[in-house]
Amino acid sequence: MDLVLLVCLAAQPADCREERLQMAATAPTACLLGAPAAIAEFSGDHPELIPQPQRWRCEQPDRRR
Numbered sequence: 007m008d009l010v011l012l013v014c015l016a017a018q019p020a021d022c023r024e025e026r027l028q029m030a031a032t033a034p035t036a037c038l039l040g041a042p043a044a045i046a047e048f049s050g051d052h053p054e055l056i057p058q059p060q061r062w063r064c065e066q067p068d069r070r071r
Contacts, residue, residue: 007037008067009044011059013052022060029064037064 007029014022027044031037041062049057 007031012061013055013059
């Protein structure tokens with residue numbers, strides 16, 4: 007499963023992009039349960055971004071929009 011985050015720059019909040027994190031989870035429920043920890047780790051590694059993503063979702067890698 008991919009955890010798809012919509013993240014924005016702290017210095018320019020209108021400048022947003024999608025980031026995809028590969029999750030070890032294969033079931034949507036497991037992805038949803040693991041998402042908060044993955045988001046916290048991603049946010050800590052990227053201080054240039056607004057701390058919390060604007061939106062996030064779990065999806066199968068083959069279902070990319």
